Structure formats: structure tokens, C-alpha cells
Amino acid sequence: MASEGKPRILIGKPGLDGHDRGAKYVAHILRDAGFEVIYTGIRRTPEQIVEAAVQEDVAAIGLSLLSGAHNELFKRVLDLLKEKGASDIVVFGGGVIPEKDIPGLKAMGIVEVFTPGTSAKTIVETLERVLGSKAGQ
Amino acid sequence: MTFIGDHPQRLPELFEGMTHWPQARLVVGVTGAPGSGKSTVTDHMIAEYRQRFPQRRIGVIAVDPSSPFTGGAVLGDRVRMMRHATDPLVFIRSLASRGHLGGLTLGAKGVLRIMGLIGCDVVFIETVGVGQSEVEVAGVADLVMVVLAPGQGDSVQMLKAGLMEIGDLFVVNKADLPGAQTLHRNLLQSLSLDQGAEHDCQHAKSAGAGTAEDGPLISLRKKGLPDVFMAAANDHVGIDEIVDGLEAKVEGHSDQWRQRREDMLVDEIRESVLEEARRRLDQTLGNNGRAGDRLGQVLRGEMSVAQMAQELLERTAESKRNLK
Numbered sequence: 001m002a003s004e005g006k007p008r009i010l011i012g013k014p015g016l017d018g019h020d021r022g023a024k025y026v027a028h029i030l031r032d033a034g035f036e037v038i039y040t041g042i043r044r045t046p047e048q049i050v051e052a053a054v055q056e057d058v059a060a061i062g063l064s065l066l067s068g069a070h071n072e073l074f075k076r077v078l079d080l081l082k083e084k085g086a087s088d089i090v091v092f093g094g095g096v097i098p099e100k101d102i103p104g105l106k107a108m109g110i111v112e113v114f115t116p117g118t119s120a121k122t123i124v125e126t127l128e129r130v131l132g133s134k135a136g137q
Numbered sequence: 138m139t140f141i142g143d144h145p146q147r148l149p150e151l152f153e154g155m156t157h158w159p160q161a162r163l164v165v166g167v168t169g170a171p172g173s174g175k176s177t178v179t180d181h182m183i184a185e186y187r188q189r190f191p192q193r194r195i196g197v198i199a200v201d202p203s204s205p206f207t208g209g210a211v212l213g214d215r216v217r218m219m220r221h222a223t224d225p226l227v228f229i230r231s232l233a234s235r236g237h238l239g240g241l242t243l244g245a246k247g248v249l250r251i252m253g254l255i256g257c258d259v260v261f262i263e264t265v266g267v268g269q270s271e272v273e274v275a276g277v278a279d280l281v282m283v284v285l286a287p288g289q290g291d292s293v294q295m296l297k298a299g300l301m302e303i304g305d306l307f308v309v310n311k312a313d314l315p316g317a318q319t320l321h322r323n324l325l326q327s328l329s330l331d332q333g334a335e336h337d338c339q340h341a342k343s344a345g346a347g348t349a350e351d352g353p354l355i356s357l358r359k360k361g362l363p364d365v366f367m368a369a370a371n372d373h374v375g376i377d378e379i380v381d382g383l384e385a386k387v388e389g390h391s392d393q394w395r396q397r398r399e400d401m402l403v404d405e406i407r408e409s410v411l412e413e414a415r416r417r418l419d420q421t422l423g424n425n426g427r428a429g430d431r432l433g434q435v436l437r438g439e440m441s442v443a444q445m446a447q448e449l450l451e452r453t454a455e456s457k458r459n460l461k
Contacts, residue, residue, distance in 0.1 A: 006208070031209035036233045041216035048222035052215060055228055057139045 006033075007059030007131050012040040012049040014073040015065055022095060022116070023064035029120040030062075030127070046076040053081075053089055059131050060090040070097050070105065078109050090130055094118070141247030142232060160253040161196065161260040163387055166278030168240060168300065171266025173286040174310040176217035177370040179261050183221055184373070185380045186259055195221075196257035197229040198249060200242050202265045208235070214263055228252065240264035240271030246405075249277065267300060275303040276404065279397060280386055282306045282379075285324065287316030301327065304363050306382055312367040312375065324365055417453040 011027045027037045094114040199214035210233035221227040234242045283304035309321045364382045368375030434440040
């Protein structure tokens with residue numbers, strides 16, 4: 001549903017690693033860019049993240065993951081979204097993710113993967129572009 | 138919900154023609170200073186309610202502040218409640234305050250209404266971390282729970298107006314920390330000062346005919362002395378008693394209860410009328426054809442602003458008749 005403000009974005013950390021510095025940083029820069037960010041904290045299951053995203057009616061989910069389980073967990077999130085009829089929610093990822101895995105993740109339906117060193121500006125601009133074009137549809 | 142969160146002014150319009158909408162049986166406002174444990178207490182209350190009444194649906198509206206600079210927000214109340222995320226009978230919605238002062242956000246009422254509609258039995262409304270004067274939640278919730286934690290000021294803070302006046306229940310959280318006992322004592326003392334005042338007031342009114350026990354106390358609160366609980370929410374200590382306390386209030390105060398809901402209804406009707414009037418006024422003023430030269434008259438001093446206002450009021454009332 002159209003919103004006068006910027007879209008809501010959920011940031012979550014699926015899986016078992018507890019390194020949330022990156023996730024918090026991204027939450028922070030998105031907040032500063034005027035987004036409403038719902039932060040769900042560390043060690044969440046894909047089920048928890050997807051359910052929260054549906055209840056909160058977010059436009060996008062950002063998954064931060066440093067454990068190496070991205071191929072499995074990101075896929076699980078996408079599958080669950082489809083199951084819930086919420087595949088309109090954009091999913092992006094970030095964290096320590098090997099370059100060679102990124103094409104596979106994108107093919108799966110992850111719109112973008114932000115690896116360490118990505119600038120805040122890139123992240124914000126990418127999201128504005130992706131979510132903006134969706135809103136315009 | 139997103140729609141009503143974004144366009145709170147269209148609430149009456151959305152519910153136009155709906156007469157028998159279900160409402161939550163109990164709406165509990167949870168308020169208190171930042172970091173006093175509102176989310177954690179709420180989380181454990183959900184757990185307690187879910188355990189006691191496995192069939193009942195619980196709603197949570199969690200409000201966190203928007204940045205006054207960028208309009209952005211980080212909504213983090215959910216972090217404490219994530220264990221309920223996959224429970225189909227717990228619906229949690231985070232809202233940003235969007236510049237609204239008072240501890241809530243303009244869309245909160247509409248979201249609350251929808252939570253009633255989807256069959257929530259109990260709805261918790263968690264305010265932003267508040268200071269002293271953000272008491273808006275009292276106008277929305279049936280019962281207000283003020284969460285306090287040690288280390289937030291001495292007994293003088295308890296005397297100050299605002300937050301301390303709206304609590305139906307007080308929870309001294311983090312009871313395992315030093316200072317909790319002192320806080321509890323200060324709180325009880327302060328609240329008993331309130332009671333003393335009520336006593337005096339009652340005596341003055343009844344001119345010695347009977348004691349305060351004979352009739353309802355006269356107070357801002359209208360509901361007698363608030364209950365005070367000690368809790369260590371993180372360890373689920375004291376939550377049991379709080380839920381008992383809440384339910385006892387529901388049982389024991391149904392008259393004041395109805396009164397409060399009626400008051401809220403009157404507020405809502407007033408807002409609805411004002412909103413509709415505003416909309417029609419905009420329409421009338423927008424039609425610059427007629428309003429235009431009247432405006433000129435006011436500008437030239439041939440007509441006063443008050444006269445103009447009166448005329449517009451009459452015209453908006455007429456447009457209602459035309460609609461019928």
C-alpha cells in the first residue's frame with residue numbers, strides 16, 4: 001500500500017553467528033536515510049524473520065550473515081516468503097559472503113549482496129532505486 | 138494496517154458503516170522511561186497470557202521514536218519479543234512516532250482498531266520511552282501500566298505531574314538490582330500521598346457523612362489506588378502477579394471501565410467531526426469561485442474574520458444536508 005514516507009525495512013540476522021555490528025550499522029544508516037527500520041536482533045530463524053516481515057508489512061528484508069550458511073538460510077527465507085504469499089518483499093543480503101556465491105544468490109532472488117567495504121551511500125542508493133521502482137509499478 | 142498507519146486521519150472514513158466491529162477486551166498501555174524494561178515486561182506478559190489462555194489472540198503495538206532530523210527510525214522493541222514471532226496468535230506491529238509527541242503515533246488508534254477486528258483479546262500498546270509528560274496512552278488504553286527501574290531519580294521525581302498520575306498499575310522492574318527496594322518504598326509513599334489527598338477531598342465533599350470507604354473515591358484516576366508490583370521481568374519474576382492484578386482490575390472496575398471507553402468514544406466522535414469539518418472546509422475554500430470574493434471582503438475590512446468563519450460553518454453544515 002502506498003506510503004507517504006519511505007518504505008519500512010526489516011533487518012535481521014538469521015542463523016547462529018552473533019556478530020551484529022554490520023547489521024546494526026546498516027540499520028543505523030538506513031535510519032539516517034529516512035527509512036523506518038525494524039531490527040530483529042541476532043540468531044533468528046528464517047521463520048521468525050519472515051513472520052515478522054509479514055506482520056510489519058515491510059517492503060524489504062535485509063539479511064546479515066557471517067556464518068557461511070547464506071546459501072541455505074537466504075534460500076529458506078525466500079521460500080518462506082513465497083509460501084506466505086509475500087514474495088513481493090525485496091530481500092537483500094550482507095556480510096562475509098564469498099564473491100563466487102553472489103551470482104547464485106542473485107539467481108535465487110536476492111536483489112543485492114553488500115559485502116564488507118560497501119559504502120553507506122551505495123547501500124542507500126541501491127535500496128532507494130530497487131524500492132522506488134517497485135513503488136512506481 | 139499500513140494504510141491506516143500512514144493515513145490516520147482517514148480512520149472514520151474507513152470504518153464508516155461498520156457498526157458491530159469487535160473490540161479488544163482489554164487494552165493495556167505500557168509506558169515508562171527508556172530502558173526501564175517496557176518491552177521485556179510486555180514480552181513476559183505475552184508469554185503469561187498465552188500460557189493462561191492458549192486460545193486467545195494477543196496484539197502488540199510497539200512505538201519507537203522517529204528521528205526528528207531525517208524521519209527515519211529504528212524500531213527495536215520487537216527484539217525482546219522475537220520468541221513470539223512464529224506464534225500465530227501473537228501479532229506484533231512496530232510503529233514509528235513520526236514526529237508525534239505524547240508517546241504514541243497518530244496511526245496507533247487505527248492499528249488498535251484493526252487488532253480488535255482480527256480478534257485480539259488483549260492488546261498491549263508500548264509507548265516510546267517517555268519522560269514525564271507523554272501521557273497520551275491514557276486516552277487510548279483501558280489500563281495503563283507504568284514501568285519503573287531503579288536509578289531513575291529520587292522521591293522528588295515521584296511528586297512531579299504527568300506520568301505518575303496516569304498509572305493504574307506500577308511495576309518496579311529490575312527488582313534484583315540495588316535501589317529497587319528504595320524505589321518501591323518511595324513509590325508507595327508518593328502514591329499514598331495521592332490517597333491522602335483523595336481522602337481529604339472525599340471528606341470535604343461528604344461533610345463528614347461516612348468515610349471514604351463508603352463511596353467511590355474522587356480522584357483524577359477514578360479508579361482508586363493503583364497497584365504496585367515488583368518484578369524482574371528478565372527472569373519472569375513477578376509477571377504472574379501483574380497479570381493477576383490486571384485481570385482483577387478488569388473484574389472489579391467495570392463501571393469506571395465503561396466510563397473510560399465512553400470518554401474515549403466521545404473523543405473519537407469529536408475528532409471525527411472535526412476531521413470531516415476540516416475536509417469540507419477545505420473543499421469550500423478550495424472552490425475559490427465563491428469563497429474568493431468573500432475573502433476579498435474580509436481583506437478589505439468589509440467583513441470580519443469571525444463573520445466569515447460563521448458563514449463557513451453554516452455552509453459546511455449545509456453541505457452535509459445536501460449529501461443526504
